[in-house]
Amino acid sequence: xxxxxxxxxxxxxxxxxxxxxxxxxxxxxxxxxxxxxxxxxxxxxxxxxxxxxxxxxxxxxxxxxxxxxxxxxxxxxxxxxxxxxxxxxxxxxxxxxxxxxxxxxxxxxxxxxxxxxxxxxxxxxxxxxxxxxxxxxxxxxxxxxxxxxxxxxxxxxxxxxxxxxxxxxxxxxxxxxxxxxxxxxxxxxxxxxxxxxxxxxxxxxxxxxxxxxxxxxxxxxxxxxxxxxxxxxxxxxxxxxxxxxxxxxxxxxxxxxxxxxxxxxxxxxxxxxxxxxxxxxxxxxxxxxxxxxxxxxxxxxxxxxxxxxxxxxxxxxxxxxxxxxxxxxxxxxxxxxxxxxxxxxxxxxxxxxxxxxxxxxxxxxxxxxxxxxxxxxxxxxxxxxxxxxxxxxxxxxxxxxxxxxxxxxxxxxxxxxxxxxxxxxxxxxxxxxxxxxxxxxxxxxxxxxxxxxxxxxxxxxxxxxxxxxxxxxxxxxxxxxxxxxxxxxxxxxxxxxxxxxxxxxxxxxxxxxxxxxxxxxxxxxxxxxxxxxxxxxxxxxxxxxxxxxxxxxxxxxxxxxxxxxxxxxxxxxxxxxxxxxxxxxxxxxxxxxxxxxxxxxxxxxxxxx
Numbered sequence: 075x076x077x078x079x080x081x082x083x084x085x086x087x088x089x090x091x092x093x094x095x096x097x098x099x100x101x102x103x104x105x106x107x108x109x110x111x112x113x114x115x116x117x118x119x120x121x122x123x124x125x126x127x128x129x130x131x132x133x134x135x136x137x138x139x140x141x142x143x144x145x146x147x148x149x150x151x152x153x154x155x156x157x158x159x160x161x162x163x164x165x166x167x168x169x170x171x172x173x174x175x176x177x178x179x180x181x182x183x184x185x186x187x188x189x190x191x192x193x194x195x196x197x198x199x200x201x202x203x204x205x206x207x208x209x210x211x212x213x214x215x216x217x218x219x220x221x222x223x224x225x226x227x228x229x230x231x232x233x234x235x236x237x238x239x240x241x242x243x244x245x246x247x248x249x250x251x252x253x254x255x256x257x258x259x260x261x262x263x264x265x266x267x268x269x270x271x272x273x274x275x276x277x278x279x280x281x282x283x284x285x286x287x288x289x290x291x292x293x294x295x296x297x298x299x300x301x302x303x304x305x306x307x308x309x310x311x312x313x314x315x316x317x318x319x320x321x322x323x324x325x326x327x328x329x330x331x332x333x334x335x336x337x338x339x340x341x342x343x344x345x346x347x348x349x350x351x352x353x354x355x356x357x358x359x360x361x362x363x364x365x366x367x368x369x370x371x372x373x374x375x376x377x378x379x380x381x382x383x384x385x386x387x388x389x390x391x392x393x394x395x396x397x398x399x400x401x402x403x404x405x406x407x408x409x410x411x412x413x414x415x416x417x418x419x420x421x422x423x424x425x426x427x428x429x430x431x432x433x434x435x436x437x438x439x440x441x442x443x444x445x446x447x448x449x450x451x452x453x454x455x456x457x458x459x460x461x462x463x464x465x466x467x468x469x470x471x472x473x474x475x476x477x478x479x480x481x482x483x484x485x486x487x488x489x490x491x492x493x494x495x496x497x498x499x500x501x502x503x504x505x506x507x508x509x510x511x512x513x514x515x516x517x518x519x520x521x522x523x524x525x526x527x528x529x530x531x532x533x534x535x536x537x538x539x540x541x542x543x544x545x546x547x548x549x550x551x552x553x554x555x556x557x558x559x560x561x562x563x564x565x566x567x568x569x570x571x572x573x574x575x576x577x578x579x580x581x582x583x584x585x586x587x588x589x590x591x592x593x594x595x596x597x598x599x600x601x602x603x604x605x606x607x608x609x610x611x612x613x614x615x616x617x618x619x620x621x622x623x624x625x626x627x628x629x630x631x632x633x634x635x636x637x638x639x640x641x642x643x644x645x646x647x648x649x650x651x652x653x654x655x656x657x658x659x660x661x662x663x664x665x666x667x668x669x670x671x672x673x674x675x676x677x678x679x680x681x682x683x
Contacts, residue, residue, distance in 0.1 A: 078673035079680075086107060088669035089113060091492035091636040092128075092569060095217065096120045097671070099208045101681045103200070108492040111139065114502035115190045117265075119209035121490045122186070122522075123260060124217045126511045127226035127468055127488050128569065131183040131263060132301075132524040133508025136350045138337060138503040138555040140562040141197055147348045147562075148556055149337040151546070152189025152506075154182040154330055155402075158543045159321040162533045165541070170314065171454050173541065175466025175611025177514055178305055178314025179322030180526035182547065186506055187292050188332040195285040196334070197500075202281075202288050203271045210271075213521075214264035215347035216257035220677050222470060224254045224510075229471035230512045237311040238515040241523070245511055262521015266297065272535040273416050283551045298327040300519045310515055313466070313611055322524065337555070340364055340414055345586055352410045353402050355609075356552045359575040361392040364419030365426065366583070376584045376598055377626055379633035383447035384582065385637070386620055387426040387569050389594050390577050390605045397606055398436035399443035401538030402546040408538055412439040430638035432618050434606060447532045449607055449615050466529045466610030467571055468510045480676030487550065488569035494654040495565065495667050501657065503565035504552035507575070527612040550609050554578055556586075566654035568672070573602040585654075588602070590655045592670030599625040600649035608632070614652040647674045655680070 082088055086103035091097045100117035104110070114137075122130050127247030129135075135152040165173065173180050194205060227234075228251045234242035235249070244260060245252075252258050270288050273295070277287035291297065296355050303318025310319055340360035347355030347363060365388040372382040401408050412418060422437055436444035468488065489507035516523050529546060531541035539548045552574045553567040564585075568577045577600055584595040600623055604616040620639040622631060625646045651662035655669040669680035 075590070075594045077593040077597050079593060081591045082669040082680045082682040084682040085497065085642060085665060086683050087494070087496045088655045088667040088680065089117065089492070090655050090669045090671045090678070090680035091117055091121065091217050092490045092651055092653065092672070092678045092680035093121060093124050093650050094677060095124045095212070096492055097679045097681050100492065103205070104496055108200050109198060109498065110191050110496040110500035110502050111197040112205055113496065114492055114494045114504055115194045116205040116208055117492045117494065118190050118504055118506055119206055120212060121492065121506055123209050123212045123263060124491050126225045126260065128510050129186070129506045130509030130511070131187065131266070131522040133184070133506060133510070134185040134525055134527060134551065135189050135504050135506035136354055136551050137189055137193055137504040137548065138348060138350065138553045138565065139193065140499070140555060141460045142499045145594060146480045147337050149335050149354065150189045150193055151333045151350065151508050151610065152185035153353060153545045153546050153549050153551070154185035155544045156182055156528055156531070156541060157321040157323060157326045159323065160528065160541055160543050162535065162541045162624050166533055169577070170533065172533065172611055173531055173615055174312040174314050175529045176512065177318060178308070178524065179312060179318050181305070181320055181514065181524040182527045183322065183326050183330045184509060184525055185330070186381055186508070187328070188289060191289055192332045192334065195282050202274055202284050205662065206271055210267050211262045213267070216259045219252055219254055219256055221254040222675070223296065224251055225470040226468060226512055227251050229469045233311070235628045240513065240516040240518045244516050244521070247293050256515055260521055262516065262518070265538045266520050266522070266596060269296070289507050293327045293330065297520060298324045300517055301327065301497065304517045308515070320524070338410060338414065342367060343586065344558050345563070347582070348555045348557070351403065352400050352408050353546045354552055355396055355400065355575055357400070357410060357413060358392040358396050359552065359554065359579055360414055360574070361395060361419060361422070362388040362579050364414060364416065365391065365423040368423040369426070370581060371587050374426060375530065376588050376590070377630055379630045379637070382626070383637055383639070384426060385580055386601070386603045387431060388423070389579070389603045390431055391422050391425060391437070391591060393435040393572070393606045394434045397434065398446055398550045399538055402548070405542060405545045406538055407654060409439045409442065428637065429617055432638070434617070445537065447534050447537055460682065464543060464611060466526060469512055472646040484543065488571055488651065491553070491567040491569055491651070491653050492569065493565040493653050493669070495655045495657050497665065499657055501555065501562055501565045501655070503555050505553045505566050505567050505569070506552045507551050507628065530609050550574055552578070554582070556582070563658060564651065564654060564656045568650055568652045570651065572606070573650070576602045577652060581650070581654070583651050592656065592668055596650070596652045596654065596670050596672055599623045601626070602649060621649065621660060625645065651675060651678060653680070
């Protein structure tokens, strides 16, 4: 099969991410003696700088890792919880049916810093100063703007100029949208991370103690104090059209620490796939695999209508269960074991018929009937919403050639991903997001914006994902790790919000069932289903829409329409941003590493040797 680039093969180390600078940063750490954990942390912080339209220091990250020392898979939850002041009743008293998609009201404790540093401290070998040096350098000295950054700034230029003046100071130099390819600096981020390093180094001489001092500086020191002050004093225009102050306080940050836990897993043939817990949408991937064990996918080519139809219908059922059942397990009885039970998934598989399902159909689990949220909330919200500045996801303005810029159609984006494997076989998959440049105003003293993850919660009482103080919103962020024949094998993932555990499922099946190599499985024509309320504000409900790349065969598209799918044919390279790395032993027992990366968007890259 023709591929856009070769599958990378080596023995020393591999890295793949959504931006070439993060991939190369990770590889440079491996080259200088760091392990996979050091490399992923350094690459993750670089992503905050070079993909600021998709993540930032004020965001979050779930991480999956394999430690050769422990011979175990671990999940690190970098999803911060809701502030203590996040009262659903108070929000409803403001006239809100949904948490706004931008501004300060939707902010959670920013968990990315804590998760990255927890992995660095417990599994890495490098100092904090060394892993932060590349990100500080790009922030201070400049990084090239990919076109999507300029598109993101263009989409919210009016908001920045008229309302979010601290963001305009960072992203509109001389009052203009910076051109794609130009070098841009974010000196505020450089200063914040430099101060963190200096504070940590002054506190102690050991690597681990310095990292703990940095965590203290972030969650109990000057960063937390500046966030508290900004949220208390600044009334910020958001998607309600009104101005609201933030709810996040110093105490919320001081009381939070990331958790390290066992992942959720499911067996599929030779493979055991690990995902983050049901505080994420990760188990939806596992539910789809459990249903598709019964789908005889090996008999159907990866571009055949039967292959696409069966995967699309399994996605509908899994996402219906996500809507009805997923939430923070610390705040209720969330039936993860029942949702992954083989008998339950076999019964769900029998619901997949020959035609497209037109209804949202969650299952009955452990004898408990499902409950769906009030899906009319989105429609009521839209009637009073201020959508001039986009929606809850990163928003972009389509642009003609650079010389003829003008506002055009507005569309939404996604997030970031990075995978790393080192020569000892340690593995990391991470999907950082949140705190992107259009989420909320830049905090002037820190140089970055806060996340808006609370928009994924509901204000309706009694749901698993109802907003509550101290509760984690169920995030769409979803890295993946797979074992094969009991041995660690692959780390992979993709940006894409609700599409993450659809694009990654089809990629995995093309590789695991049909034997495509990593690059072939990434490059193959892709698709996704919309058959649920979106996770991002305004949570619009779309049913039975199947978006496909035009590279799917015409007879496949026609057959899918004949089965009742509302097929939307997109651009030929428009679906997915997968990254993946694998490790396996050859006949002589040598560890062989492979990597692939997405060509869509012209910025993802895999490196290795």
